[in-house]
Amino acid sequence: MASRRPTSDSESRQEHTIQDVIQTAVDSISYGALYALMALSLALLFSVMGLMNFAYGELIMVGGYTMFILRDDSWVLLLVITIVVVTVISVLMERIAFRPLRDASPNTLLVASFAVSYGLQQLAYMTVGPIPKGVSPYPWLVESLDILGISVSRLSIITFVVTIALLIAVTAGLNRTMLGIQLRASTEDFDMARLVGVRANRVIVAAFAITGVLAGVVALCYVSRSGSVSPTLGQGPLLVAFVGGVIGGLGSLTGATIGGFLLGAAVTALQATLPTDLSSYTTLFAFSAVIAILVLRPSGLFARRAVREA
Amino acid sequence: MNLLTLTDVWVRYGRVPAVQGLSMHVDEGQLVGLVGNNGAGKTTTLSTVTGVLRPSAGTIEFEGKEIAGQAPDRILRHGLSLVPENRRIFARLSVRENLQIGTSGRKDRAKAKEDIEEMLGRFPVLERYHDQPGANLSGGEQQQLAIARALLARPRLLLLDEPTLGLAPLIVDQVFDLLEQLKSEGVTILLVEQNAARTVSIADRVYIMRTGGRIEFEGTGDELAARGGLETAYIGF
Numbered sequence: 001m002a003s004r005r006p007t008s009d010s011e012s013r014q015e016h017t018i019q020d021v022i023q024t025a026v027d028s029i030s031y032g033a034l035y036a037l038m039a040l041s042l043a044l045l046f047s048v049m050g051l052m053n054f055a056y057g058e059l060i061m062v063g064g065y066t067m068f069i070l071r072d073d074s075w076v077l078l079l080v081i082t083i084v085v086v087t088v089i090s091v092l093m094e095r096i097a098f099r100p101l102r103d104a105s106p107n108t109l110l111v112a113s114f115a116v117s118y119g120l121q122q123l124a125y126m127t128v129g130p131i132p133k134g135v136s137p138y139p140w141l142v143e144s145l146d147i148l149g150i151s152v153s154r155l156s157i158i159t160f161v162v163t164i165a166l167l168i169a170v171t172a173g174l175n176r177t178m179l180g181i182q183l184r185a186s187t188e189d190f191d192m193a194r195l196v197g198v199r200a201n202r203v204i205v206a207a208f209a210i211t212g213v214l215a216g217v218v219a220l221c222y223v224s225r226s227g228s229v230s231p232t233l234g235q236g237p238l239l240v241a242f243v244g245g246v247i248g249g250l251g252s253l254t255g256a257t258i259g260g261f262l263l264g265a266a267v268t269a270l271q272a273t274l275p276t277d278l279s280s281y282t283t284l285f286a287f288s289a290v291i292a293i294l295v296l297r298p299s300g301l302f303a304r305r306a307v308r309e310a
Numbered sequence: 311m312n313l314l315t316l317t318d319v320w321v322r323y324g325r326v327p328a329v330q331g332l333s334m335h336v337d338e339g340q341l342v343g344l345v346g347n348n349g350a351g352k353t354t355t356l357s358t359v360t361g362v363l364r365p366s367a368g369t370i371e372f373e374g375k376e377i378a379g380q381a382p383d384r385i386l387r388h389g390l391s392l393v394p395e396n397r398r399i400f401a402r403l404s405v406r407e408n409l410q411i412g413t414s415g416r417k418d419r420a421k422a423k424e425d426i427e428e429m430l431g432r433f434p435v436l437e438r439y440h441d442q443p444g445a446n447l448s449g450g451e452q453q454q455l456a457i458a459r460a461l462l463a464r465p466r467l468l469l470l471d472e473p474t475l476g477l478a479p480l481i482v483d484q485v486f487d488l489l490e491q492l493k494s495e496g497v498t499i500l501l502v503e504q505n506a507a508r509t510v511s512i513a514d515r516v517y518i519m520r521t522g523g524r525i526e527f528e529g530t531g532d533e534l535a536a537r538g539g540l541e542t543a544y545i546g547f
């Protein structure tokens with residue numbers, strides 16, 4: 001009798017650990033996929049118009065507040081309106097802030113994107129205030145799902161399925177449709193694309209609309225998990241996606257997506273496994289990674305080898 | 311009838327004038343050659359006509375309508391299509407996608423699809439590598455792709471910037487054959503070339519341009535011969 005208790009105790013502890021490992025793995029993969037969506041968005045805007053859009057994080061913040069306002073409405077309404085609002089803001093951002101700077105240098109665009117980012121944050125401070133607002137997710141979402149005897153959070157599974165579905169849809173759209181071909185051509189040589197008749201406005205608005213829809217979905221998944229929204233909500237995820245994108249190479253849509261996935265998954269795993277006092281160093285870890293990459297492979301880990309010249 | 315007319319066109323890079331008071335014209339159905347030394351201003355001229363650069367003075371008319379300063383995608387829709395210097399095919403797009411994007415300015419989608427297939431028939435190499443990325447083609451193959459891409463816009467005027475640059479003699483022959491064939495099909499062509507003798511031999515009219523976009527000679531091959539031929543015109547190159 002006396003010897004049985006410790007055994008069963010360690011067994012249950014072990015079970016608990018396996019359970020944790022699997023939940024962390026599922027979380028890392030699903031949030032890695034979420035960061036991949038963001039990195040893909042940043043890369044698309046960057047390669048089409050030379051814009052590193054730091055205001056992309058604020059789209060997620062806007063989505064979060066939309067969810068807060070609609071928290072008592074039906075979930076269908078919340079999903080649809082959040083995505084629509086974020087997409088519209090994304091397109092307006094282009095129309096108001098970036099279109100007048102169409103021919104400006106990448107540096108000017110970068111400064112402008114910081115200004116938009118900061119402006120939207122300040123707007124949120126002035127209107128809703130600095131105190132985080134609770135967006136408690138639907139109980140159904142946070143319930144655990146039993147898969148082969150292992151319980152995994154439903155939200156993680158949904159996040160994973162939705163992001164992968166979106167990645168596949170965006171990839172198919174980029175490869176199969178005329179607009180997709182035009183977008184890809186524009187990421188390669190925007191001036192030449194215009195010379196063969198690609199309409200600049202159409203392609204750029206499409207890029208902002210597509211990345212806006214993606215930001216809306218990211219907001220839904222991310223804020224459901226964080227459970228609250230504050231004016232600076234978008235900064236953290238934007239940083240991870242940006243660094244991941246740079247690691248993979250912002251000039252390549254595939255490279256940036258993979259980079260965003262890997263760094264997003266790594267950061268999620270680190271935050272879950274490192275002791276609390278160390279997990280605040282994950283940002284430091286991210287920046288060290290980007291510096292190392294910029295020194296060793298300036299065009300990104302997955303940048304293709306030099307294209308054969310005639 | 312004048313399809314394209316440039317009148318007293320000035321183009322500057324910053325404060326440096328690259329083209330100073332250029333006037334020239336291309337008649338419908340003709341093949342017009344534009345030759346000149348490196349840095350003369352030939353590419354600058356084509357970039358200005360296609361809307362990549364904005365002239366600081368002068369007028370550019372296509373079919374009698376002013377087009378100077380319009381955006382490239384708009385100018386293409388008037389019926390001007392460019393085979394640019396250094397080909398600039400989309401390296402990551404497949405050969406077929408490079409052709410598809412050439413139809414961006416067209417509204418007749420169904421006919422455009424047929425034209426792509428027809429173009430693949432016309433250029434066997436492109437047919438063979440149709441699902442390969444453009445980067446995998448050799449220089450001569452890329453040149454054919456760039457020409458096919460430009461033709462798919464169904465231009466009234468085809469502008470070519472040194473289409474034989476860096477190609478083997480046999481391929482150069484093929485490009486010139488193709489240009490003659492296009493001309494016989496009624497496509498109007500403005501051809502910029504380093505290969506002045508070949509250009510004079512197939513062109514209805516030629517312009518010889520000197521640094522600053524100044525026109526040194528303008529006329530037919532016979533008129534050039536009467537003036538002592540290319541050698542005389544090219545003294546000082």
Ligand SMILES: Nc1ncnc2c1ncn2[C@@H]1O[C@H](COP(=O)(O)OP(=O)(O)OP(=O)(O)O)[C@@H](O)[C@H]1O
Nearest residue numbers: 323326328346347348349350351352353354355395
């Ligand atoms: N982007 C640029 N910025 C500044 N100056 C330029 C630029 N492009 C061309 N130039 C200058 O304008 C002049 C004309 O150049 P352009 O490229 O039109 O010559 P070209 O006749 O096409 O020569 P080539 O036969 O070598 O292609 C040159 O003196 C060149 O140095």
Ligand SMILES: [Mg+2]
Nearest residue numbers: 352353354395
């Ligand atoms: Mg040139």
